[in-house]
Amino acid sequence: MTSLPSPTTPDLDAPHKLRAAPFLIPYLVYVLHTLEELPGFAAWSSRHFGPETTGMFATYHIPLMLLVLLCSWQAIRADRHGGWVVMAIAFQWQFGVNALFHLATWITLGDYSPGAVTGAVVSIPATVYFFGWIRRQARATTAELALAITIGTVIAGLAIGFLFL
Numbered sequence: 001m002t003s004l005p006s007p008t009t010p011d012l013d014a015p016h017k018l019r020a021a022p023f024l025i026p027y028l029v030y031v032l033h034t035l036e037e038l039p040g041f042a043a044w045s046s047r048h049f050g051p052e053t054t055g056m057f058a059t060y061h062i063p064l065m066l067l068v069l070l071c072s073w074q075a076i077r078a079d080r081h082g083g084w085v086v087m088a089i090a091f092q093w094q095f096g097v098n099a100l101f102h103l104a105t106w107i108t109l110g111d112y113s114p115g116a117v118t119g120a121v122v123s124i125p126a127t128v129y130f131f132g133w134i135r136r137q138a139r140a141t142t143a144e145l146a147l148a149i150t151i152g153t154v155i156a157g158l159a160i161g162f163l164f165l
Contacts, residue, residue, distance in 0.1 A: 021076065023085075029095050030068050041115060050163060050164050071087040071091060075088035081144060085139060089144070089152070090148040092127055094156045096123055096152075098156055102116040102119040103116055
């Protein structure tokens with residue numbers, strides 16, 4: 001039976017878990033990106049895709065943020081390999097693809113896409129860093145990375161498709 005550390009006993013595994021802190025990057029990127037999108041994305045989306053309100057935007061982003069936080073937190077606890085790690089990687093990949101969507105629509109439509117600045121300045125550099133860290137630290141196998149990229153691409157496609165509803 002494993003005993004839990006007492007409140008006065010230091011967690012000897014804490015420094016090890018701190019090394020896994022980059023798994024929080026997907027959550028932090030999502031929060032920053034959503035803060036940029038919140039004031040104007042619904043109106044922009046309504047002009048170019050389907051109707052959306054700021055209330056609808058917040059209604060589906062809040063539970064999604066909590067889901068990304070859960071995946072990030074559980075990936076820290078798992079440290080390497082497994083479903084939580086795959087999902088944290090998938091979400092970060094999705095944020096990179098989402099950034100490309102924002103930049104492409106801004107260029108194509110000629111109308112600033114709310115989220116493009118954090119996409120270019122935060123999401124893309126964070127995705128490059130995150131994937132480099134994943135590989136350097138061997139946090140995922142090649143098969144797990146391929147699965148994460150597939151899942152992240154599907155999530156990005158669904159998010160883009162949702163704009164047309």
